[in-house]
Amino acid sequence: METLVLVNLFHELALKGGNRPLFLKRAKAHVQRALKGTEARLEALWPLALLFRLPQEAWPEARARLGETLGVESFARVLRTAPDLEALKAALAGILEDGGFASFRIRAQRSDKGFPLTSPEVERLLGAFVRERTGAQVRLKGAEREFRVRLLPGAALLEAERHLGPGGLPPGVSGKVVALLSGGIDSPVAAYRLMRRGAEVALVHFHPFPLLPGGSREKAKALAERLVRFQHRLRLHLVPFSEVQRQILLEAPKAYRVVLYRRFMLRIAEAIAREEGALALATGDSLGQVASQTLENLHAMNGAATLPVFRPLIGMDKQEIKAEALRLGTYAISILPDEECCTLFAPKHPVTRADLEVVLEVERRLPLKDLVALALREREVVAYAWPGRKPLGEKAGQAFIMEHGPAGG
The missing domain is CATH 3.30.2130.30 (VC0802-like)
Structure with a gap:
């Protein structure tokens, strides 16, 4: 029948x-x-x-x-x-x-x-x-x-x-965006919100492996497996970040570490965006939610990127974001324990009103281009297809790429 x-x-x-x-x-x-x-x-x-x-x-x-x-x-x-x-x-x-x-x-x-x-x-x-x-x-x-x-x-x-149904626009009709994917609750929701407006989203996750175990990478893969159901094809860039952090630890005041981490993340994500043909970056920032998300700190971070940085959750509070994460099915993955880059070596009292001159002075002592090139060279790129598996059509730069289809698709 x-x-x-x-x-x-x-x-x-x-x-x-x-x-x-x-x-x-x-x-x-x-x-x-x-x-x-x-x-x-x-x-x-x-x-x-x-x-x-x-x-x-x-x-x-x-x-x-x-x-x-x-x-x-x-x-x-x-x-x-x-x-x-x-x-x-x-x-x-x-x-x-x-x-x-x-x-x-x-x-x-x-x-x-x-x-x-x-x-x-x-x-x-x-x-x-x-x-x-x-x-x-x-x-x-x-x-x-x-x-x-x-x-x-x-x-x-x-x-x-x-x-x-969920409404929204089909993937790709609004161009392409590279979204920074942490292991937290917010960034998967931000990525979905852009997907729903017709943007094709590629994901970038920064991890501390091999400095710490690889739980962060596996969690990012699990989030990508969930998000691919909305877009059907998805690429996840897994970027090692421990060497960037080591260099920042040697040169930066403790309070400025997270702001500098985030500036490097935007630089690396922008390089990936140019490979992907994307015209903007996206993050899960919510204004004032944590110390790094004050207006002054966001302003200091934005200066590291030349592409627009979208923040779909900027006016939402944590309960609103959590409710959407529960509805999307990402919340249960996001709350699993992991080792997140921005919390590694994070200071007890981070700066909440970053002075851009201090940031720029530290960066003048760092090999910016070499660190970005190193992170890009050592990344993995995982390609997802849903429903089922689909062979990867093209390579991204010199990165090692493996095809990965979600189980049960």
Whole structure:
């Protein structure tokens, strides 16, 4: 037995003017890739909707995947009937057996203008049928249950089970960004927020291996495995940072260590961005959350980069960020213990209002270009593909690259 699935694309895609065909093409390709391996077959296509047929046993997996597919506003398991009122009532009767509700709404969309009833007439007649069968009240706003009907030439589609998607834009329509990925709660949420706005995101993680064990790298890989579900293809650059830190320890006042760490991270990330063809960097900073995230310190850090530095979480507090991390499924990974670069050798009393002249004076004593080149030369690049594994198409510079497909994809 087979199931029909109707996927509605995010309404914002309809507002893109002359670029609309590109946005819609990317969104449809992204949805089709999300359903790869479920034996889903595209059966019909409308400007902002797609209809798939798939095996009934594949519906739970398809439902889970579509719930995380960017560009999808909603999706539904639908029943196809003959294009007449009695057939729709019979299909509704079967759905009503699944459970009760106190209020409902019928929404009809008539694509076939030859259908003898208007959309409001269909809504009124089917509403009367549901009310008679269930005793539930019609409520146009805030209804407990909503039934949607699409009237097509030669057929009608009735939504039997509706779910919300994440909305947003499909990956790549807004260019490319390199996001700094720490082991904490904030940076994966920041990366996701840019993905949701259509940016293709590459990740950069700085780790203290071999100075400390490799738990930080493994945690970054686990976060990348979770984030790739939203973008489907993802590259993670794993950059050794211990030699940079050693040099800073020798030259910098203790209070300035973290600010200098972060400036070097931005320099290295910018070099990677140029390789990746990215036009901006991104971090998980939230204004005033920790000592390094004061306005003065952020200003001192920004001076190390020439590309724009996006901070999607800048106005959010920790509870808001935690709630989103829980929803995305990154929180449980982020709270695992690890050895993070910025906390290694961190001073007890870090500077909160960095003097840029002090920062620049320290950096004049450091071999900036050599340290950046060393970090880039010794990094690994891990390529992720979801669903399933996909061979890597190209290499990034001289870095060692291994292909890594998430388990269970």
